[in-house]
Amino acid sequence: MKKVIIPIIGLLFSTAIFAQSKSFLDVPYLETSAQVDTLVTPDKIYLNITIQEKDSKGRNSVEEQENKMAQRLKALGVDLDKQLVIKDLSSNFQKYFLRGKEVLKSKQYSLLVYSGKQAGEVLMALEQLDIANAFLEKTEYSKMDELELELKTRAVKKAKQKATALTKPLGQKVGLALHIADNSQPYYPRYNQAPMMEMKTVSADMGQAQPLDIDFEKIKVETTVNVKFALSN
The missing domain is CATH 3.30.70.120 (Alpha-Beta Plaits)
Known part of the structure; x- marks a missing residue:
């Protein structure tokens, strides 16, 4: 009896996966990608x-x-x-x-x-x-996690704006997101950036040296997403 039940369960599971894939393919969709970036000063x-x-x-x-x-x-x-x-x-x-x-x-x-x-x-x-x-x-940059989440939000919104701009002339509407892929690269601290920092010496009265005002190179943070949106008339 157990030998009969196991193949039946496997068949039902395969059928469910196929039906899910088939229903996804049957839904008209548009895929767009968006990238956003910003520069932050290291703190x-x-x-x-x-x-x-x-x-x-x-x-x-x-x-x-x-x-x-x-x-x-x-x-x-x-x-x-x-x-x-x-x-x-x-x-x-x-x-x-x-x-x-x-x-x-x-x-x-x-x-x-x-x-x-x-x-x-x-x-x-x-x-x-x-x-x-x-x-x-x-x-x-101490608030990198919060910044990355903010950029992901902006990237998804930008992807939807692109989808709307592409479908509006066709009289179609952008629906729910069917799939979202985050293609962003993780951020790593910058090591040994001494050659990239610019030092500026400010003199108060041509003879009195003041502490260096070091202008460190800003950190570029970017996010890229791909989103599949369902379409409707």
Whole structure:
């Protein structure tokens, strides 16, 4: 009995799939695609900072430079607990580099800042502390998920506008969406964009150097969708 039931269930399941596919093909439809994009300014900027004894005059220790850097960053409004992390974990145990008869210590950090202005202030402070080894690690946009959803909504609306424009001269109406395909590429943070950032030094009175106003390259975000709309007279 079981051997008879199983083939019958399989036949009914196949028939249901065929009927569904057939009914879909029988419905007149129009397929349109739409792409929307926008540019956003990164608001999460990661700076890679390395402190080395050889980078400072008078061979100040890494610990001395670290304390001075922490004081300057606090003065700039940086929350050290949330924005500064040690990148090289081995530096917790004081990593040593042997150069002939010299023993040089090094410590690496990742610093998060939220604007080009704050990045410029940090770079100037590091320069004044003779800490020269700092570069842009990566940039991000904090509200990327919300932005991508907004762009998808705009793309679907644009696809429907296209469908309406194509069918209106024919006296047909655009109905429900039969199928929606999201062909967007996922967003990934931008790494090592230092060559792409533009630095502008602003002088107040021709001699007084001001912090760099760093204009980072904007992030382009785009979304593409394909939509099949049912048509009716």
